[in-house]
Amino acid sequence: MTPETQISEYQALRNSAFLRRGRILAGIMQAALFSCAALSVLITGAIIWVLVTESLPFFQQVPFWDFLTDTEWTPVFTEAHYGILPLLTATFWAAGIAMAVATPLGLILSVYLSEFAKPSVREALKPILEMLAAVPTVVFGYFALLFLTPLAKQFIPGLSGFNLLVPGFVMGMMILPYVVSISEDAMRAVPMSLREGAFAIGMSRVQMAFQVVIPGAFSGVTAAYLLGFSRAVGETMVVAIAAGQNPNLTGDPREGAATITAYIVQMSLGDLPHGSLAYSTIFAAGLVLFVITLFFNLTGFFLRRKFREAY
Structure with missing residues (x-):
């Protein structure tokens, strides 16, 4: 094997290893970015879930129409009103x-x-x-x-x-x-x-x-x-x-x-x-x-x- 052939094979191996590392890093970055996007969606979904589930007891006791139209908001008073x-x-x-x-x-x-x-x-x-x-x-x-x-x-x-x-x-x-x-x-x-x-x-x-x-x-x-x-x-x-x-x-x-x-x-x-x-x-x-x-x-x-x- 001539020196030129050895150098060529070495460069090919080095380029192959470099491309392989690049693909691995690209995959890691893609997974990290997807995880961040998925996390933001999950957090938003969790916020909506908490708001809806914690609000259900309120709307089960207060009519929705009264909630929208009542002109007083005194939820902690003895005579409570819940108009938003x-x-x-x-x-x-x-x-x-x-x-x-x-x-x-x-x-x-x-x-x-x-x-x-x-x-x-x-x-x-x-x-x-x-x-x-x-x-x-x-x-x-x-x-x-x-x-x-x-x-x-x-x-x-x-x-x-x-x-x-x-x-x-x-x-x-x-x-x-x-x-x-x-x-x-x-x-x-x-x-x-x-x-x-x-x-x-x-x-x-x-x-x-x-x-x-x-x-x-x-x-x-x-x-x-x-x-x-x-x-x-x-x-x-x-x-x-x-x-x-x-x-x-x-x-x-x-x-x-x-x-x-x-x-x-x-x-x-x-x-x-x-x-x-x-x-x-x-x-x-x-x-x-x-x-x-x-x-x-x-x-x-x-x-x-x-x-x-x-x-």
Whole structure:
């Protein structure tokens, strides 16, 4: 056997061993990734199972229609009422105020970052916005309660110490990074050829942004706002700290009222007997919250698929 043949066989063996190790590592990585995905599905399924099974005793004793329509929520009182309407109204009030803040600001910022900002400005501003998402929500809650609420009381007559207006505003600032990031990514995905065509027919940059880019990114922008609303509905610490913990059916956001998440926090910290009807209300409220957030997440997903442009 010649030296050249020996070298060739050695290289072939080495390459074969390298490919075999590569296949083994690829199999291990695939199994690990599948396990992580399966674990997340199992955890989600376990959460749903716990919510449903723990809520069943509640709905076996409280008529579902009364649960939806009763205007009082006093599960620990002697004369107990189990109407979710006060908690639901406060939740949507706070989330609606948050979206009233995040919608215009998010649209303006995402259009600016996508169409008007220089690359250096975009690279500086976007990380700063995304850093807001890393701030603990308890910090936002105490900022709303101890700083913004006393400040707002000087300008808004009748504003209570606990209210829905200020926490809603703070939640709007909290979800702003999510809305801006997803919307800006959707706008930047619109092909440059559409922008060039808009300029070719005499559109200004502003006209191009609002008449070409935003419609072209409609599915992504819509999904961003629906996900932002879902995030606001599920927010806990800000409303638990600054909105109050009294279930109050009100149409005035200057008043305090407990949201679904605030009620869950309040009851979880209490001394409720396990298996009691009052204890089951925690899971019934959690199930309602899960259904609401799931609905908006799925709506955003289907809207994104239905109206997504194929470029």
